[in-house]
Amino acid sequence: EARKTGVKAGSRAKEFVKASSIPNGKYELIMLNRVSNSILPVMLNPAISALNVQEGRSPLAGKIGRDIMSDKVTVEDLGASVNTLGSRPFDDEGFPTGNLTIVSKGVLNTFVYDTYTASREGRESTGNASRSYSSAPRPSPHHLHLNPGAAPLEEMVRETKNGVLVVGTIGEWMSNPVSGHLNATITHAYMVEKGEIVGPVKNGVISGNFYEMFKDGLETIGCDTRHDYGVSAPSLKFHNVIIASK
Numbered sequence: 001e002a003r004k005t006g007v008k009a010g011s012r013a014k015e016f017v018k019a020s021s022i023p024n025g026k027y028e029l030i031m032l033n034r035v036s037n038s039i040l041p042v043m044l045n046p047a048i049s050a051l052n053v054q055e056g057r058s059p060l061a062g063k064i065g066r067d068i069m070s071d072k073v074t075v076e077d078l079g080a081s082v083n084t085l086g087s088r089p090f091d092d093e094g095f096p097t098g099n100l101t102i103v104s105k106g107v108l109n110t111f112v113y114d115t116y117t118a119s120r121e122g123r124e125s126t127g128n129a130s131r132s133y134s135s136a137p138r139p140s141p142h143h144l145h146l147n148p149g150a151a152p153l154e155e156m157v158r159e160t161k162n163g164v165l166v167v168g169t170i171g172e173w174m175s176n177p178v179s180g181h182l183n184a185t186i187t188h189a190y191m192v193e194k195g196e197i198v199g200p201v202k203n204g205v206i207s208g209n210f211y212e213m214f215k216d217g218l219e220t221i222g223c224d225t226r227h228d229y230g231v232s233a234p235s236l237k238f239h240n241v242i243i244a245s246k
Contacts, residue, residue, distance in 0.1 A: 022204035028163030033226035149221030
C-alpha cells in the first residue's frame with residue numbers, strides 16, 4: 001500500500017511539471033472529496049459555533065429554520081458515532097455527546113453549544129465543548145459529515161462540458177468564514193471538456209461565496225465519501241464558479 005501511494009504521488013508530480021495555468025473564467029467545478037474535506041470545516045465549523053453566532057462572527061446568525069444550502073445538502077455532526085474519527089462519548093466538559101443534524105435538506109437546524117453558550121440562551125449544551133490544555137472550552141463540531149449522494153465521480157466528469165476537476169488546493173484557511181467568502185488556490189487540477197479529461201492545470205483561485213455555491217451553484221453530490229479526522233464528505237460538482245488565474 002505504501003509503495004502504491006509513493007508510485008501514485010511520483011507519477012502525479014511528473015505529470016504536473018508541465019501543467020498549464022487555468023484561464024480566467026466561470027467553470028463547472030468538480031471538487032474531489034479530499035478537497036471537500038479541506039474546505040467544508042474551514043468555512044462551516046466557525047459559522048455553526050454558538051459562541052461565534054452570539055458574538056456576531058457568523059453569517060448564519062438569525063437563520064435557524066431557513067434555507068442556507070441546496071435541498072440536496074444534509075450535514076451532521078457525528079459526535080457519538082461509533083468508529084467515526086473525532087467522535088467520543090463525552091465532550092471536554094464531561095457532557096454526553098450526540099449526533100446532531102446541523103443542516104437538513106438545506107435548512108439550518110441548530111448550532112453547536114457548550115455549557116456557557118447554552119446558558120446564555122437558556123438551553124442545554126449539545127455536548128460540543130472543545131478545549132486544549134491552555135484554553136477555555138469553546139463549542140465546535142466533533143466530526144462534520146456531509147451526507148453522500150448517488151453519483152460516481154466518473155459520471156460527474158462525463159456530464160461536464162467545460163469544467164475543472166480539482167484534486168488539490170492550498171490556502172483555503174485564508175478564507176473569511178465571518179462573511180462566507182471562499183478563497184482556495186488550486187495546486188492540482190484537470191481541465192474537462194465534453195466529458196473527458198484533457199490535461200493537467202494549476203495556478204487558479206476558486207473565489208466566491210461559500211453559501212451561494214452550496215445553495216444556488218451545487219449541481220451534484222457524489223457517492224465517494226472520504227473519511228478524515230473530524231470531517232467526511234464526498235466529491236461535489238458546482239456550476240458557474242469563478243476561477244481567477246494567478
